[in-house]
Amino acid sequence: MELRKDPITQSWVILGQREILGESVEECPLEPGKVDKLPSILTWPAEGAWQVRVLAHPEPLYHVEGEPGRSAEGMYDKMGAIGAHEVVVETPAHEKRMSQFSDEEIERVLWVWASRIADLKKDARFKYVSVFKNQGAMAGEEWAHAHSQVTATIFVPRRIKYELSAAHEWFKDKERCIFCDTVKQEEKQGKRIVDVQGEYYALCPYASRVPYEIWLVHRRHNHLFEQPRPGSNRRQLAALLGRVLRRLEKVAPAFHLVVHTAPSTKSKKGELAGYWKTLAEDYHWHIEILPIVEKRSKSYSIKEVYFNAELPEQAAAQLRTLDPNS
Numbered sequence: 212m213e214l215r216k217d218p219i220t221q222s223w224v225i226l227g228q229r230e231i232l233g234e235s236v237e238e239c240p241l242e243p244g245k246v247d248k249l250p251s252i253l254t255w256p257a258e259g260a261w262q263v264r265v266l267a268h269p270e271p272l273y274h275v276e277g278e279p280g281r282s283a284e285g286m287y288d289k290m291g292a293i294g295a296h297e298v299v300v301e302t303p304a305h306e307k308r309m310s311q312f313s314d315e316e317i318e319r320v321l322w323v324w325a326s327r328i329a330d331l332k333k334d335a336r337f338k339y340v341s342v343f344k345n346q347g348a349m350a351g352e353e354w355a356h357a358h359s360q361v362t363a364t365i366f367v368p369r370r371i372k373y374e375l376s377a378a379h380e381w382f383k384d385k386e387r388c389i390f391c392d393t394v395k396q397e398e399k400q401g402k403r404i405v406d407v408q409g410e411y412y413a414l415c416p417y418a419s420r421v422p423y424e425i426w427l428v429h430r431r432h433n434h435l436f437e438q439p440r441p442g443s444n445r446r447q448l449a450a451l452l453g454r455v456l457r458r459l460e461k462v463a464p465a466f467h468l469v470v471h472t473a474p475s476t477k478s479k480k481g482e483l484a485g486y487w488k489t490l491a492e493d494y495h496w497h498i499e500i501l502p503i504v505e506k507r508s509k510s511y512s513i514k515e516v517y518f519n520a521e522l523p524e525q526a527a528a529q530l531r532t533l534d535p536n537s
């Protein structure tokens with residue numbers, strides 16, 4: 212595996228071959244009988260029967276060992292794919308999707324995500340830790356068994372960089388968090404909010420990239436997903452996520468989910484980049500869900516400018532009418 216940087220867009224692209232493993236229960240490598248024989252990075256609950264188990268990815272995109280070996284090829288930059296790549300087995304049950312989990316079960320998965328982000332951020336080499344979940348063949352899921360993935364990279368992914376610099380510019384100008392402002396505006400207008408649980412909101416963003424795009428945002432400011440604000444209730448976030456997924460499954464067969472949190476501020480040199488000085492004030496963690504709607508999956512092919520035929524106001528109105536309980 213090799214990472215190459217597009218000098219124009221500054222995007223890192225990972226290049227290399229990958230093998231995808233089988234889908235049936237017999238072939239499923241995430242079955243408890245097989246998983247129990249592998250070294251566990253984290254098991255939750257720690258005692259008794261486990262629900263969530265974290266393993267090293269069998270076909271990792273990134274490898275922990277080795278040196279980044281940053282090098283140049285003329286004007287181009289490349290480096291070895293150094294990082295961590297883990298699989299979070301979310302349930303021992305092969306057929307159970309996250310939308311069928313209890314609130315408590317989803318909360319355990321959220322806790323494991325947070326705990327892996329916090330742990331991987333201790334390694335000063337890693338600039339960012341991503342948690343994502345691809346569900347459904349169209350989302351490029353690797354196994355049918357409910358799972359998510361964690362990657363730690365020595366660079367900050369481009370979309371996060373965009374968010375960081377936009378949030379920083381907003382803060383410099385207004386001394387307010389752009390995400391907190393978004394929540395306030397959405398509360399006032401109401402039309403793009405899909406659901407609310409306690410202090411957590413699910414909304415279709417104003418410039419939704421794909422039909423039924425949904426963000427889960429905490430009403431109260433915090434830049435770190437892995438470090439919940441004192442007094443915040445993650446069970447409510449879990450309940451909201453379950454309700455959103457049950458609604459979405461009625462309109463979209465597959466989705467990408469990604470947790471966006473602040474990058475690591477640890478650096479080997481001990482100094483922080485400019486925009487990281489106000490990071491705690493200007494960035495705000497959130498979860499983005501990008502559903503894949505079969506007949507409109509075309510919208511993904513026009514990446515330069517997203518084309519979305521579904522207005523977020525209509526998407527939110529439709530999602531509100533769908534049953535979040537079954």
Ligand SMILES: [Zn+2]
Nearest residue numbers: 239242305356
């Ligand atoms: Zn399985």
Ligand SMILES: [Zn+2]
Nearest residue numbers: 388391432495
């Ligand atoms: Zn905020």
Ligand SMILES: [Zn+2]
Nearest residue numbers: 374471497499
């Ligand atoms: Zn984001």
